[in-house]
Amino acid sequence: MPELPEVETSVRLLKQKVLGKTFVCIWSEKKDPSLQSLVGRTITDVERIGKGIFFHLDNNTFLFTHLKMTGHFLLGEWELKECPLTKTKDWWSKEEIMQDKRNGYLRFVFLLDDNRQLSLSDLRKFADIRILGKKEKENYAQNIGPDALKIKEEEFRRLFKKRKPVKSLLLEQRIISGIGNIYVSEILFKAGVRPTKRADSISRKKIEEIYYYMQEVLRKAISLKGDSTSDFRLIDGKKAGYQNHHLVYNRKNKECFVCKSPIKRCMVAGRGSYYCPACQH
DNA sequence: AGTTGTGTTGAAGA
DNA sequence: ATCTTCAACACAAC
Numbered sequence: 001m002p003e004l005p006e007v008e009t010s011v012r013l014l015k016q017k018v019l020g021k022t023f024v025c026i027w028s029e030k031k032d033p034s035l036q037s038l039v040g041r042t043i044t045d046v047e048r049i050g051k052g053i054f055f056h057l058d059n060n061t062f063l064f065t066h067l068k069m070t071g072h073f074l075l076g077e078w079e080l081k082e083c084p085l086t087k088t089k090d091w092w093s094k095e096e097i098m099q100d101k102r103n104g105y106l107r108f109v110f111l112l113d114d115n116r117q118l119s120l121s122d123l124r125k126f127a128d129i130r131i132l133g134k135k136e137k138e139n140y141a142q143n144i145g146p147d148a149l150k151i152k153e154e155e156f157r158r159l160f161k162k163r164k165p166v167k168s169l170l171l172e173q174r175i176i177s178g179i180g181n182i183y184v185s186e187i188l189f190k191a192g193v194r195p196t197k198r199a200d201s202i203s204r205k206k207i208e209e210i211y212y213y214m215q216e217v218l219r220k221a222i223s224l225k226g227d228s229t230s231d232f233r234l235i236d237g238k239k240a241g242y243q244n245h246h247l248v249y250n251r252k253n254k255e256c257f258v259c260k261s262p263i264k265r266c267m268v269a270g271r272g273s274y275y276c277p278a279c280q281h
Numbered sequence: 282a283g284t285t286g287t288g289t290t291g292a293a294g295a
Numbered sequence: 296a297t298c299t300t301c302a303a304c305a306c307a308a309c
Contacts, residue, residue: 001288051289069288070305105305124304126289164297173290181288230288270299272286285309294300 002051002067004148004178005221005242006232010073011048013235014055014118017075018043021112027080029107034130038063038110050144050177054137064132064140065120070231071127074103074119091119097237102230123231148178149218156211160199166210167195168269178218182227185249185274187217194280195273196266220245248274 002010023038038057045056055063065071078091091098091106098104108120108129120129132140146155159176162169169175170184179187188195190213193206202210224241226232229250234240247257251274252265261278 003288066289068290068303101306122304123306124288126303128290168298171289232288270301271288283309286307287305290303292301295298 001069001180001182001227001230002071002232003180003183003227004048004051004218005183005224006072006226006240007048007051007053007067007178008222009226009240010067010235011046011053014046014053014073017235018055018112018118019046020044021114021118024111024113026111027109035063035108037131049137049141050147050173051180052140054132057131060134062132062134062137064128064130064137066128067122067232068124068126068128070102070105070124071120071122072103072231072233073235074106074121074233074237075116075235076119076237077115078106078109078117078119080109095237100233100237100239103233103237121231121233144173144177145175146177148176148214151176153208153211157204157207160202160207163198163200165196165268166193166199166202167271167273169199170210170214171269171271179214181271181273182229182246182249183217183221186247187214189248189274189276189280190217192280194275195268197281248276250274 022042026035026038042058043055044058047054053065074097076093076095076097078093081090081092103121105121105123106119107122110118112118167184170179191210221242225234226240227242228239229243248263251263253262256263256276256279259278261276263274264277266273
């Protein structure tokens with residue numbers, strides 16, 4: 001579920017580990033030559049734009065990754081093992097990273113010049129990974145809304161002229177970038193607003209509260225290095241921490257921590273939405 | 282054992 | 296226009 005905090009965490013960890021490293025060779029699960037031009041390129045920076053990750057390369061191009069639902073980066077040392085019976089290929093790690101089943105879906109493995117491997121694990125194969133030019137990177141940045149952690153309150157208030165459910169509004173990356181299904185539930189619970197509430201019917205005071213809790217929830221999630229409810233893992237394969245702090249997400253029929261009402265689940269914008277029927281209006 | 286739900290996004294349909 | 300549904304894929308849980 002990589003959302004802003006997971007992507008931000010990934011970028012921070014990648015910056016610590018792969019800055020200045022050069023690609024030596026590239027393996028991909030499918031015979032895919034599209035990334036072979038990375039060989040010999042050095043990583044000069046790693047940047048988050050919305051939920052996108054951009055590795056800056058030394059030839060003025062960028063390796064772009066969108067993790068989508070189950071993608072995450074791992075750094076370690078692997079050996080490729082071929083299973084003669086199933087004809088599948090498997091990766092074996094000396095570092096216990098693979099003991100977590102969620103880490104066992106390596107789709108791309110990049111050998112770096114420090115003899116370690118940067119890899120992309122992605123169970124559902126939805127992740128997007130390709131090389132972009134400067135122009136394409138700028139297009140990406142222009143086609144998404146302001147970052148949820150950088151938007152000013154005044155601009156945030158202006159978003160609420162739309163007459164759609166507040167949850168749909170906050171999830172739409174073209175309007176505001178970074179929030180996904182987990183954090184939107186947590187933010188709206190803290191603000192006391194139902195996910196179905198139409199954005200243009202929310203008072204200025206409530207919008208300001210949503211703004212405040214949006215910062216609070218996202219910052220707290222970053223400090224816990226993200227959420228490993230699903231497949232997201234840190235670059236060493238270990239779990240992040242936010243999944244132990246959910247107030248409503250994934251808590252259907254459990255007691256609200258504030259009022260003890262059972263948490264409800266409904267569908268908004270086609271997504272499972274959790275809320276407290278007593279605390280949220 | 283078959284059905285349902287899961288995180289993201291874009292495209293297609295109503 | 297704006298909403299919902301589906302599709303990409305694989306698996307867990309029921």
